[in-house]
Amino acid sequence: MKVLKKEELVPTLYQLFSQAKEKVLVVSAWIRGSIFKELLSLLPENVQLEVIVRAGNLSDMDITDEAFFRETKKKGGRILLNPKLHSKFLIIDERYAVVGSSNITFMGLYPEGNVETNVLIEEKEKVKELLEFYENLKEESVDYTDVVGYAVSSRSPKEAEIVLLEDLKEQTYLGIQGEEFFLCRLSNVSGKKETREDALNRILSSEVWDWKVAALFAHLYERPEIKTGRLEILGEYEKERNLFKTPTKSVESGSLVKKLEPESEELKRILFKNHSGYDMKYPTYLGKLYNTEVKAYLDMDKVLGMHMAVLGTTGSGKTTFVKKILKNFKESEVIIFDIYGEYAQELGAKEVIVENVLMPISVEDVKDYLKEAGSTLEERSTEEKEFFSVFRRALKPDIEATELKEKSFKEIYEEAVKNLHSLHLKQDAQSVYEHLERTYSRGALEQQPKVLKEVVDFLNSEERVKVFNFKEVDITETKVNLTGLILKEIFIRAKKDRKPRLIVIEEAQNVAPERGTGDVPSGKENVAFVYAKKIAMEGRKLNLGLIAITQRPANLSKFILSQLNTQVIFKLITKNDLDAVSPFFEYSKEDIFRLLPFLKPGTAFVSGLAVPFSFLFQMEEIPYY
Known part of the structure; x- marks a missing residue:
C-alpha cells in the first residue's frame, strides 16, 4: 500500500487508465465531465467501464454535469446511481485500486484544490476485499438503463x-x-x-x-x-x-x-406461470407482449381441462393463431373440425375430406327434407306412420347405432316407401326423392356408409392429429349432424380411457348456437350442441379439452362461452359481438376493450386460466418453437 501525495494522484490515475486491459470500476460521489474526459481519453479500446455516482438531490447533478454522462456513454460505459454514496475509489483490472477522499473534480484531484488523502493498493487480497464491497454497493445502486x-x-x-x-x-x-x-x-x-x-x-x-x-x-x-x-x-x-x-x-x-x-x-x-401462480405444465408460445420484444406463452394444460375460446372477425388471425399453438403443442391427441380445409397441410397432419352427403340422425331430419320438397306426407294414416317408423328405427344420433353405417339413405328411403300403398302417397314420396337427388346429387343420397366408415377408421387410427375437412360439404345440417356424431363418439371413448384429447371446432356458433341466432337448433335435438355442452361441462375430469373458434361470439351459446376459461380475442366490430365479450374485461381493462374494433390482424387480447395475467400480444411470422 502506498500513500499518494496530492501531486502524485493525477499522474498515478493517468498511468492506471492508460495501462488498463480489461475493466475499470469507478466510484465517486461527484464527477466533473471535463476532468473525467481527460482520463477516458487514455483508456484503451474494448476496456469495460462502470461508474457509480451519487444522485440524492438535484444539487448533485449540478456538480456531476451533463458532460460526464455524455463522455461516459460515448466510451460505452455503464453508469449507476446511488442516492447515499459518499465513497471514492477505483479498481483497475481487479489488480490495482486507489482509495481516498478525492472526487473526480478539479478540487478533488489537483494541488490547487482541497486537501485530500488517497492510497494506492496493489495487494491482491485487499483489492479482492474492495471488489466485494463494490459488488455489494452495485446491488444497492440503481441501473437506469432503459x-x-x-x-x-x-x-x-x-x-x-x-x-x-x-x-x-x-x-x-x-x-x-x-x-x-x-x-x-x-x-x-x-x-x-x-x-x-x-x-x-x-x-x-x-x-x-x-x-x-x-x-x-x-x-x-x-x-x-x-x-x-x-x-x-x-x-x-x-x-x-x-x-x-x-x-x-x-x-x-x-x-x-x-x-x-x-x-x-x-x-x-x-x-411461464398460469393464472393460479403455478409454473406452466405445457408452456406454448403465443407471440410477443404488445409493443415489446418479450415472448409470451399460455399453458395448454389449462386448455386441455378448462377449454379456450378464440374470437374475432374474419381475417383477424384466429385460425393462424390456433395453427401456431397446435404446431407447438404435442402432448395430446388433437381432433380438428376444419370448415375450410386450412389445417392439414400446415400441421403436416392426415385428414379425411368429408363428402357432401345427407346425414340425417333422426326422423325429424327426414320431415325437414319432406317439408323442403313441398310434400304433404305426415303421420296421419297407418301407412304414413309405418313410412316414418322405418326412419325412426334406422336413424340414431350415434355412429355405432345408426343403420346409415351399413345402408345408404337411398336404401332406407326405398324401404320406407314400401309401406306406402296409396298411389298419391307413393307419387309424393317419389317426387321428394327426385327433389333431393336434384338438389344434393345422387352421391349425397348413397354414400353414407362410405363416409361413416372413413370417420370410424380415422378415429381408430394412431394419428395424433386428426383433421375432419368439411370444405366440400355445403349442407349445413350435415356439418352439424356429423360433427355431433363424432363429438359423441369422442366423449364416449374419453369416458372409457381418459386419454388426453383436444377438440378444435371452427365456426363453433353453428355447432352450439345461442337460442334464436343460428340456422340449426340449439336444443336437445342438436346432438352437436348436446355433446359440445357435455364436453364443456365434464371435459376436465375426462382429459378432454375444447377450443371453440368463432367470428360471431354473440351467436355462440352463452353457456358454452362461459365454460371456456381462457379467452383469446382478436378484432371485433359489431355491438352484439362486443357485448358478448365485455364480461371478460374488468374495469382496469376497459381501455383495451375500446381498442378491439381497431386491432390489427395478428394482435389479440388473452385472459383466463392459461396465462399469468391478461395481456395484449402480437403474433409473429417466425419459425415455430
Missing part, C-alpha cells in the same frame, strides 16, 4: 401515475424494480406544457389580440411538454418464493419505470 419514466404518485396498489421521459405507445408493457419487481401496462398517455404564471399574466393582459396570440404561441413553443400516463400494476413478483401475485402495496413515488428486458430471468419466471 428507464422510460418515473412513478410520481400511486392511487392504489393496482394503479400509479408515470411521468414519461420518452414517447411510448399506449398498451406498452413496462417494469418497476424496487424491493420486488412490478409488471405494469401503460395507458392514458397525455401531454401538457407548464406555463410561467408571470409570463401568462403579461400575455393575457395585452389588449392587442394578434400580439396576444403570437406571444402565447411563442411561450408555449419554448416550454417543454410533460407527458404523463397511467400504469396498471399487473402483479408483483417475489423472487425468493418465485411467486407472481396481486400487488398488496403501492409503488413508491420516484420509482424508476423501465422497458422490459426480454431475457430477464424474473420476467421469464412470471410469463
Whole structure:
C-alpha cells in the first residue's frame, strides 16, 4: 500500500487508465465531465467501464454535469446511481485500486484544490476485499438503463401515475424494480406544457389580440411538454418464493419505470406461470407482449381441462393463431373440425375430406327434407306412420347405432316407401326423392356408409392429429349432424380411457348456437350442441379439452362461452359481438376493450386460466418453437 501525495494522484490515475486491459470500476460521489474526459481519453479500446455516482438531490447533478454522462456513454460505459454514496475509489483490472477522499473534480484531484488523502493498493487480497464491497454497493445502486419514466404518485396498489421521459405507445408493457419487481401496462398517455404564471399574466393582459396570440404561441413553443400516463400494476413478483401475485402495496413515488428486458430471468419466471401462480405444465408460445420484444406463452394444460375460446372477425388471425399453438403443442391427441380445409397441410397432419352427403340422425331430419320438397306426407294414416317408423328405427344420433353405417339413405328411403300403398302417397314420396337427388346429387343420397366408415377408421387410427375437412360439404345440417356424431363418439371413448384429447371446432356458433341466432337448433335435438355442452361441462375430469373458434361470439351459446376459461380475442366490430365479450374485461381493462374494433390482424387480447395475467400480444411470422 502506498500513500499518494496530492501531486502524485493525477499522474498515478493517468498511468492506471492508460495501462488498463480489461475493466475499470469507478466510484465517486461527484464527477466533473471535463476532468473525467481527460482520463477516458487514455483508456484503451474494448476496456469495460462502470461508474457509480451519487444522485440524492438535484444539487448533485449540478456538480456531476451533463458532460460526464455524455463522455461516459460515448466510451460505452455503464453508469449507476446511488442516492447515499459518499465513497471514492477505483479498481483497475481487479489488480490495482486507489482509495481516498478525492472526487473526480478539479478540487478533488489537483494541488490547487482541497486537501485530500488517497492510497494506492496493489495487494491482491485487499483489492479482492474492495471488489466485494463494490459488488455489494452495485446491488444497492440503481441501473437506469432503459428507464422510460418515473412513478410520481400511486392511487392504489393496482394503479400509479408515470411521468414519461420518452414517447411510448399506449398498451406498452413496462417494469418497476424496487424491493420486488412490478409488471405494469401503460395507458392514458397525455401531454401538457407548464406555463410561467408571470409570463401568462403579461400575455393575457395585452389588449392587442394578434400580439396576444403570437406571444402565447411563442411561450408555449419554448416550454417543454410533460407527458404523463397511467400504469396498471399487473402483479408483483417475489423472487425468493418465485411467486407472481396481486400487488398488496403501492409503488413508491420516484420509482424508476423501465422497458422490459426480454431475457430477464424474473420476467421469464412470471410469463411461464398460469393464472393460479403455478409454473406452466405445457408452456406454448403465443407471440410477443404488445409493443415489446418479450415472448409470451399460455399453458395448454389449462386448455386441455378448462377449454379456450378464440374470437374475432374474419381475417383477424384466429385460425393462424390456433395453427401456431397446435404446431407447438404435442402432448395430446388433437381432433380438428376444419370448415375450410386450412389445417392439414400446415400441421403436416392426415385428414379425411368429408363428402357432401345427407346425414340425417333422426326422423325429424327426414320431415325437414319432406317439408323442403313441398310434400304433404305426415303421420296421419297407418301407412304414413309405418313410412316414418322405418326412419325412426334406422336413424340414431350415434355412429355405432345408426343403420346409415351399413345402408345408404337411398336404401332406407326405398324401404320406407314400401309401406306406402296409396298411389298419391307413393307419387309424393317419389317426387321428394327426385327433389333431393336434384338438389344434393345422387352421391349425397348413397354414400353414407362410405363416409361413416372413413370417420370410424380415422378415429381408430394412431394419428395424433386428426383433421375432419368439411370444405366440400355445403349442407349445413350435415356439418352439424356429423360433427355431433363424432363429438359423441369422442366423449364416449374419453369416458372409457381418459386419454388426453383436444377438440378444435371452427365456426363453433353453428355447432352450439345461442337460442334464436343460428340456422340449426340449439336444443336437445342438436346432438352437436348436446355433446359440445357435455364436453364443456365434464371435459376436465375426462382429459378432454375444447377450443371453440368463432367470428360471431354473440351467436355462440352463452353457456358454452362461459365454460371456456381462457379467452383469446382478436378484432371485433359489431355491438352484439362486443357485448358478448365485455364480461371478460374488468374495469382496469376497459381501455383495451375500446381498442378491439381497431386491432390489427395478428394482435389479440388473452385472459383466463392459461396465462399469468391478461395481456395484449402480437403474433409473429417466425419459425415455430
